[in-house]
Amino acid sequence: MNLSAAAQTLRAAKQDYLNAFRQYFAREVQILPDERFWQLHAVFRKEVLTFCFAYRRTNGVEQAARELFRKPLAEDFAGGARYSLLEAVQFAKTWRQLSRRLAQPLYDVVQDRSDDGYDDLLDALPLAGQTVFQSALRQEFRSHDQFEQAVRQACCHSDLAELILRGENYVSMSLEDAAQEYVLQAPPE
16 A cells, blocks of 8 residues: 555544544543533643643643543542543533523623634633532623622633633533543544
């Protein structure tokens, strides 16, 4: 087999894997129960803080997502919550679904955002934590200022609040990309 043919075979195999993963993610991956989601959320948020602010990485959210998926494969939990690769994949799917649930409850509260900017905010908002998330779902925020103040208080880290409120972070995409990559690296069952 020549190099060109091998490269073509590899590209086709990668595309087949991506298609299979997308179908698996959409049809077979279950949503995590709330309690378990928020337990893994604490792990992910800690990684976001580490990669974005301690290490000052420009792609900190992406690297935090990769670290979330690396840990179960390496069994490297360093005294933190233990979880499986499947739970990490479920976390990624749950994150996307939870952030989508915020669109309507916050629609009349958040101001001065384009559609794209609004989507970026919703995608990152679960990083603010369960209290802010639940308050948003219950439509407890009556003004944009009240909403931003709640995010800032919940974050206890002004840089994290800014990342959520002003960032273009692609949290869901980073989690899903890491899921695709690390499921491929997992040992066969």
